[in-house]
Amino acid sequence: xxxxxxxxxxxxxxxxxxxxxxxxxxxxxxxxxxxxxxxxxxxxxxxxxxxxxxxxxxxxxxxxxxxxxxxxxxxxxxxxxxxxxxxxx
Numbered sequence: 001x002x003x004x005x006x007x008x009x010x011x012x013x014x015x016x017x018x019x020x021x022x023x024x025x026x027x028x029x030x031x032x033x034x035x036x037x038x039x040x041x042x043x044x045x046x047x048x049x050x051x052x053x054x055x056x057x058x059x060x061x062x063x064x065x066x067x068x069x070x071x072x073x074x075x076x077x078x079x080x081x082x083x084x085x086x087x088x089x
Contacts, residue, residue, distance in 0.1 A: 009073030011042040
């Protein structure tokens with residue numbers, strides 16, 4: 001199953017590394033990544049494969065949210081089909 005991870009917050013060194021390390025620790029593969037800086041704000045969208053994850057989807061969501069709190073970022077994950085349904089016309 002694929003999912004979409006979004007990361008938003010004030011730009012600083014190490015955001016991509018920290019998120020990727022957390023995902024790798026959960027055995028989640030990054031399929032695609034797009035990031036940009038907008039007026040000092042970091043934004044990133046990642047497509048990930050959670051089919052081989054070592055944690056439940058709820059545990060993954062909670063682990064990413066905790067990392068977000070630690071780094072003062074908003075980090076969210078949604079199942080790809082829900083993300084697509086929410087963003088289609």
